Amino acid sequence: MRESMWRQIAEDLRLKIESGELGAGGMPLPSELELRDSYRASRNTVRDAIKWLVTRGLVVTRPGQGTFVVQKIDPFVTTLSTDINAPRESTAYASEVMASSRIPKVSDPRIEIQQASGLTAAELHLQHGTSVVSRHQDRFIDGVPWSFQTTFYPMRLVEQGAEWIIRAQDLPTGIVGYIENVLGIKEVGCRDRFLVRPPDGAETNFFKLPDDGRISVIETIRTGYDQVGEPLRVTVTTYPADRNQFVMTAGKVPAEQTRALPRG
Amino acid sequence: MRESMWRQIAEDLRLKIESGELGAGGMPLPSELELRDSYRASRNTVRDAIKWLVTRGLVVTRPGQGTFVVQKIDPFVTTLSTDINAPRESTAYASEVMASSRIPKVSDPRIEIQQASGLTAAELHLQHGTSVVSRHQDRFIDGVPWSFQTTFYPMRLVEQGAEWIIRAQDLPTGIVGYIENVLGIKEVGCRDRFLVRPPDGAETNFFKLPDDGRISVIETIRTGYDQVGEPLRVTVTTYPADRNQFVMTAGKVPAEQTRALPRG
DNA sequence: CCGTATTTGTTCGTATGTATT
DNA sequence: CAATACATACGAACAAATACG
Numbered sequence: 001m002r003e004s005m006w007r008q009i010a011e012d013l014r015l016k017i018e019s020g021e022l023g024a025g026g027m028p029l030p031s032e033l034e035l036r037d038s039y040r041a042s043r044n045t046v047r048d049a050i051k052w053l054v055t056r057g058l059v060v061t062r063p064g065q066g067t068f069v070v071q072k073i074d075p076f077v078t079t080l081s082t083d084i085n086a087p088r089e090s091t092a093y094a095s096e097v098m099a100s101s102r103i104p105k106v107s108d109p110r111i112e113i114q115q116a117s118g119l120t121a122a123e124l125h126l127q128h129g130t131s132v133v134s135r136h137q138d139r140f141i142d143g144v145p146w147s148f149q150t151t152f153y154p155m156r157l158v159e160q161g162a163e164w165i166i167r168a169q170d171l172p173t174g175i176v177g178y179i180e181n182v183l184g185i186k187e188v189g190c191r192d193r194f195l196v197r198p199p200d201g202a203e204t205n206f207f208k209l210p211d212d213g214r215i216s217v218i219e220t221i222r223t224g225y226d227q228v229g230e231p232l233r234v235t236v237t238t239y240p241a242d243r244n245q246f247v248m249t250a251g252k253v254p255a256e257q258t259r260a261l262p263r264g
Numbered sequence: 265m266r267e268s269m270w271r272q273i274a275e276d277l278r279l280k281i282e283s284g285e286l287g288a289g290g291m292p293l294p295s296e297l298e299l300r301d302s303y304r305a306s307r308n309t310v311r312d313a314i315k316w317l318v319t320r321g322l323v324v325t326r327p328g329q330g331t332f333v334v335q336k337i338d339p340f341v342t343t344l345s346t347d348i349n350a351p352r353e354s355t356a357y358a359s360e361v362m363a364s365s366r367i368p369k370v371s372d373p374r375i376e377i378q379q380a381s382g383l384t385a386a387e388l389h390l391q392h393g394t395s396v397v398s399r400h401q402d403r404f405i406d407g408v409p410w411s412f413q414t415t416f417y418p419m420r421l422v423e424q425g426a427e428w429i430i431r432a433q434d435l436p437t438g439i440v441g442y443i444e445n446v447l448g449i450k451e452v453g454c455r456d457r458f459l460v461r462p463p464d465g466a467e468t469n470f471f472k473l474p475d476d477g478r479i480s481v482i483e484t485i486r487t488g489y490d491q492v493g494e495p496l497r498v499t500v501t502t503y504p505a506d507r508n509q510f511v512m513t514a515g516k517v518p519a520e521q522t523r524a525l526p527r528g
Numbered sequence: 529c530c531g532t533a534t535t536t537g538t539t540c541g542t543a544t545g546t547a548t549t
Numbered sequence: 550c551a552a553t554a555c556a557t558a559c560g561a562a563c564a565a566a567t568a569c570g
């Protein structure tokens with residue numbers, strides 16, 4: 001069976017884009033009317049072909065301007081610590097970004113008092129409706145939103161004296177270290193969960209993702225436990241899948257510059 | 265500005281689908297002609313709305329049958345070992361699946377001799393064109409393709425006497441344990457890389473993913489190193505993002521039944 | 529600032545092909 | 550074979566966003 005015409009046009013455009021024949025140097029593709037003439041098809045058929053390219057993330061269309069090829073993002077590689085004594089997430093982030101010659105920026109923490117529900121109630125072993133403190137931070141690399149993170153603490157930690165949890169400031173020791181210093185409650189282990197899912201509206205907006213849900217987000221959920229096995233905090237971090245990779249080591253491995261992996 | 269009509273229709277359909285008013289129990293949605301009449305729009309406009317739902321993965325269309333809502337897959341949670349002495353991947357897989365009351369199946373290994381290139385050459389520190397052995401296995405859960413895995417070994421291991429690497433059989437100790445027994449080369453550490461990317465053609469076909477690249481695959485690349493820091497093998501595992509989650513623990517954490525996390 | 533040309537976005541209509549029942 | 554339902558393709562008109570003189 002012969003391929004549909006819009007599919008053939010899409011494939012031809014894809015090849016010409018990947019060879020650099022079209023769209024090189026930020027130039028727009030030929031307009032829909034020009035493509036209609038050159039392919040001897042109707043404008044709607046050309047639009048079907050372009051829509052296929054848009055869905056695959058190869059091009060973007062801008063009303064009044066034209067159709068442009070998207071440039072690939074240089075991904076950042078996050079090191080996942082398998083060692084509970086590794087440096088805290090907050091401090092590790094900036095140094096890791098700078099080690100790759102890029103500029104990190106972290107927003108000031110945004111504090112909210114919320115009621116435990118769903119994930120937080122389950123992970124922190126709290127009744128639904130119990131108060132939790134959430135600390136939220138947005139993280140940028142070279143000015144581009146790269147990930148964001150929300151950590152939930154049981155309100156009882158504040159009531160027991162760890163009052164800086166509800167201050168909108170970063171602490172040099174990190175909040176987890178602060179809790180250990182003030183309350184003697186130490187995080188001796190954590191469980192990480194990873195999942196990949198479509199972005200919600202807020203994520204689509206913040207990360208400037210295409211609104212068709214084509215780019216997934218990676219969500220990591222880290223629950224920290226104290227000496228008696230009680231959950232101390234749960235940290236939810238969200239990474240757009242188009243600009244993030246992860247690396248983790250176990251046992252003895254030779255050191256190596258962390259870098260993004262190309263396809264091969 | 266008012267929302268476009270196709271967008272309004274899509275939103276209305278989405279709400280009716282999520283409330284169960286439409287498509288419940290495997291029933292098809294109303295046909296495009298019926299929707300055209302009920303929304304007082306053209307069939308093309310209704311199709312634009314349906315295309316939006318298809319792109320979001322809410323429905324699938326089948327020629328001659330109708331439009332159906334997709335049911336959510338119950339994800340499987342893979343435990344990532346942070347301990348180099350944990351049981352081998354191959355043996356761990358089946359027991360972990362059975363622990364969640366599901367039926368694992370692993371295909372017989374498919375062996376190929378290939379030339380190192382790109383990823384394998386870089387990770388195994390081999391010249392391009394050097395021979396490598398690839399062992400490939402497909403993994404199923406309840407009969408559904410769930411992941412597949414390819415491990416690359418330098419050909420010199422076979423030449424040094426580890427000849428079972430090129431036999432299409434599973435070994436009770438796993439290949440890595442076999443190499444240790446025969447050659448005395450022990451894997452003392454490994455580096456895992458994680459990335460999320462659109463599926464290629466083979467993956468789309470094997471996992472029966474929609475051909476618009478909407479569902480990403482999660483790729484993990486595990487490179488194992490021996491006592492002298494030389495790479496021993498590299499294992500590439502591919503998981504469709506719509507049916508896989510991961511969990512990893514560090515330090516001391518209370519035991520818990522691994523389960524998929526819902527959104528909340 | 530304004531008006532015009534260009535370009536993509538939306539919506540309609542119609543006809544024909546292909547897959548399934 | 551016939552009926553139904555989605556897929557493809559064409560043509561047309563107007564709206565909205567943008568760029569430019």
